[in-house]
Amino acid sequence: MSQGELKKLVIKAYKDIGFTDEVADGEFATLVNPEKYLIAYKPEYDEEQGQGTSATQPSFTRIAPQELDLDLLFDSSGVIDGNPDLKDGIIDKIEAFKKIVFDYSGEEHKPYYLMIKWGALLFKGSLVDLSIEYRLFAPDGTPLRANAKLKVKGTVDDDLRVARENNQSPDLTHYRKVKSGDTLPLMCHRIYGDSKYYLEVARVNKIMQFRKLQPGQEIFFPPLQKFA
Helix, strand or coil, rough: CCCCCCCCEEEEEEECCCCCCCCEEEEEEEECCCCCCCEECCEEEEEECCCCCCCCCCEEECCCCCCCEEEEEEEECCCCCCCCCCCCCHHHHHHHHHHHHCCCCCCCCCCCCEEEEEECCEEEEEEEEEEEEEEEEEECEEEEEEEEEEEECCCCCCHHHHHHHCCCCCCCCEEEEEECCCCCHHHHHHCCCCHHHHHHHHCCCCCCCCCCCCCCCCCECCHHHHHH
């Protein structure tokens, strides 16, 4: 019985959170597909305890972004693909990989957004951690094999997140990213139906200059009962 065509895991880099502006030469395909990958789901709770109380009931606040843990193999010994490169080893391959997943985007002031595709896996996010373990060397010390461990935090653009949650209640916790033209009173009006809470929101977010919000800045909007 046919097992279908072999597909390689592919990582593509994008400049924008909408995943429309691809980075030039920003695609990486694995030499060998990973044996496993791990996706972590993490609900977050508020466990504040009142003064003089002996216990507290955790209160759900939000679902944190998913995280993907992935191990990738690099090899130039020739054992895997039959094409040994004992002179240059894997140095160039590692550097090309880092330019895709680790390089700094001057426009966004952060690493590129990544789309990872393989079989049923389609994960969009940004790199939060990368470590490379070198495991095999030529006699002169040139690295021939390495294992790269990367952690990617899931990214969902704000409009999509709001539409997916369909959750506008002022009695719930909200996180919003500032867009061009946004002001704190305007954002409070969208969520609470009243702009008067902007000073409280500035206080809980430790925003000293609420008139100068930065696009992309994430702001926490507590439930209305927190202000009571």
